[in-house]
Amino acid sequence: MRITFDDLRVFVAVCQAGNLSAVARDLACSQPAVSQHVKRLEQATGVRLLERGPDGVTPTSEGLVLYAAARDGIVGVDQALRQLGEMARGQVGCVRITTGATTIRNFMSEAVVDFRQRHPHARLDFRTIISSRRCFESLAEGVVDLAWVTIADSIPGIEQRPVVELPWVLAIRDDDPLADRSSITPADLTEIRHIQLPDNAVSRIHLDTALNRLGIQLAPESGVADWNTAVLLAELGAGHAIVPCLPYDSAAAANRPIRFQPLPFLPPLTVGWAARRWETLSPLAGSFADMVEERCRNR
Template sequence: MTLDDLRVFVAVCEAGNLSAVARDLACTQSAVSQHVKRLERETGVALVERHARGVVPTRAGRVLYEAAQGGISSLDAALRHLGELRDGRSGTVRITTGGVTVRHFMAGTIPLFRGRHPETTLEFRSSHSARRCIELLHGGWADLAWITFGDPLPGIEQRPVVDLPWVLVVHADDPLAERDSIDPATLTAIRYIAHPDNSVSHRRLEEDFIRLGVRPPTPVGTADWDTAVLLAELGIGHAVLPSLPRLDVGAPLRAIPIPDLTPLAVGWAARRWHTLSPPAAEFAALVTRHLTGEPTP
């Protein structure tokens, strides 16, 4: 069993097609198949099932895939870090997150980090969902992910940072603007600017509506958090949003608490926290301290 065998096996599981992996690796399909067969001989179990449209891992294959994926990603990160140390480079901290996250959660930390590490590059990769962020972590394309917490994530270490209560953002001329809080019954009649279907925040709201026994409002549009604020300012609808650190709700807007909704947990995710480079671990720590009000050393 070699590292190349495991790399090819991981690629086969993710692509679901031997010929696609062969094209990516510039080799023959037979060569790809030989890597998989060697692993099957050494483990004594079938690792993939062949179908008309490709291959899928067996139950045993999924066990090996998850172990190999995490190990290879950690090894690649370590080798990259060693190369940076060897070449005298300060390296790159690669962060994947949603499109609006940097402004709301990291804008206060980035200048401090850049002042401490002027030679270190901060590389941000925008992702449309927490699931995509995790895929980038698993694939070794990112060191850290800032995500909205949902279901447990195998092979990923999660560190919640803050819980965000929900607010209703409305135009100051809206009748609801005079309220001190919004009750669940009122939510059924709002002009709802919905979150994207693939977002954790959308699912959390749907679950809360069921828990509270209220009928979900009919959406008048769909938008990310920042765009929803703009649409509320234009009077198009009402935005149900987490109370973000840099949520701009000055005139002509109001943000009214919705105390019955479950706060939304957000924070960091990484493959293995102890394998992060020192700059990546420090950046995550600085963001955490800034958001939780802890003193920065």
């Protein structure tokens, strides 16, 4: 029995949704039609691909093998069709980028200007996503071409390229007793009121790992979604924030009651680009990635 592209596309959708009815609604077809696509794949491969349960369906171990391969293939074809469509319509192209909330200002502003001058008819489509994990998922799903992330451990189907290492600093209000210290020691951190990032943030995991190796356990004072908010709360005296060394509105810093104390005993945080495959990036996406990297390394 011949496997069709639609069979694979429906199977990938089922694995992602975990529910046949939901996929049927999204595709505006019947649930038996969705089941038929999966059945054809199971007959062609000779293995069971889905486990059916009261709460929906999950891929079997064999199904996971097919899902990973089919997802990557479909994403690649969809990206190629998008680029061909742009060429057919006479459009120069678009680069889709996902970033964290602080990325464009701190890492990309100069490169955006350079890119616009070099490619005046091309389009940059920025999609703000706070979590690096969600950025990786957007890449795997083919929603974006590039992601600026905290570099993580190896992720199947994703290639990462480190660009810059960021030292850690302690953000504190200038009337805090730690503000006048000539240096901060690991022991000093045990007494701070910690403003922390979400548990699933990759940068939070890096920081917690480094602190644990020093035997430091921090009691959280409050939680925030991004580094800029953590710095703002520290400035307001709501706690102390351990953040990567970034400008944080440096033009106005002289008039703000905030200090940034270096923490050289913590290993720096590495950030950079991630893509599905560098060799398949469009020339425009590769050009923008290179511009950002060059600007960061020239600082």
